[in-house]
Amino acid sequence: MNKDGTIIIIEDDTDDQFILEQVFDELGYPNEIIYFPDGQSALDYLLGDIPPPFIILSDINLPKLDGLSLRKKLQTDAAINLRCIPYLYFTTALNQQAVIDAYSSSAQGFFVKPAKFEDIKDTISLIVDYWKKCAAPNNF
Structure with a gap:
C-alpha cells in the first residue's frame, strides 16, 4: 500500500465531487486526489502505468461501469491485486443486496x-x- 499515493474517487455526481474536494481541502491530507466520473475511465487509468494509488473510494451506481463491476474487473488483474490498494464503497446506495x-x-x-x-x-x-x-504486505 502506497500511503503517499493518490486517492482515487469514482463519483459521477459533480455536487458530491465538489463537497468531497472541500472535505479533503479542510482535512489537509497531502495525497493528490483524482476524480473519475464513471467506472470505465477509472479502470482505464488504474490499468495504466501509474504509481500505486493509496485508496479507492467508489460509488456503486456509476455510468458505463458500475462500482461493483469495476471492483470485479480489478480483482482479475494480478498486478493490481499485488499493489494492496484498499477498495471502499462510499455511496448513497444502501440496501442489503x-x-x-x-x-x-x-x-x-x-x-x-x-x-x-x-x-x-x-x-x-x-x-x-x-x-x-x-499495515500491508508491501509496506516493509
Missing part, C-alpha cells in the same frame, strides 16, 4: 454518504486515518 455484493467482491469497506458536511468530513477522516495506520 448492495452491501452483500460489495463484501462478496472483497471490498474493504462500505460507507453510506452522510447528509451533513461535518459528518462526511468525519467519515473521510476515519477512513483515511485508518488506512494510513494499517
Whole structure:
C-alpha cells in the first residue's frame, strides 16, 4: 500500500465531487486526489502505468461501469491485486443486496454518504486515518 499515493474517487455526481474536494481541502491530507466520473475511465487509468494509488473510494451506481463491476474487473488483474490498494464503497446506495455484493467482491469497506458536511468530513477522516495506520504486505 502506497500511503503517499493518490486517492482515487469514482463519483459521477459533480455536487458530491465538489463537497468531497472541500472535505479533503479542510482535512489537509497531502495525497493528490483524482476524480473519475464513471467506472470505465477509472479502470482505464488504474490499468495504466501509474504509481500505486493509496485508496479507492467508489460509488456503486456509476455510468458505463458500475462500482461493483469495476471492483470485479480489478480483482482479475494480478498486478493490481499485488499493489494492496484498499477498495471502499462510499455511496448513497444502501440496501442489503448492495452491501452483500460489495463484501462478496472483497471490498474493504462500505460507507453510506452522510447528509451533513461535518459528518462526511468525519467519515473521510476515519477512513483515511485508518488506512494510513494499517499495515500491508508491501509496506516493509
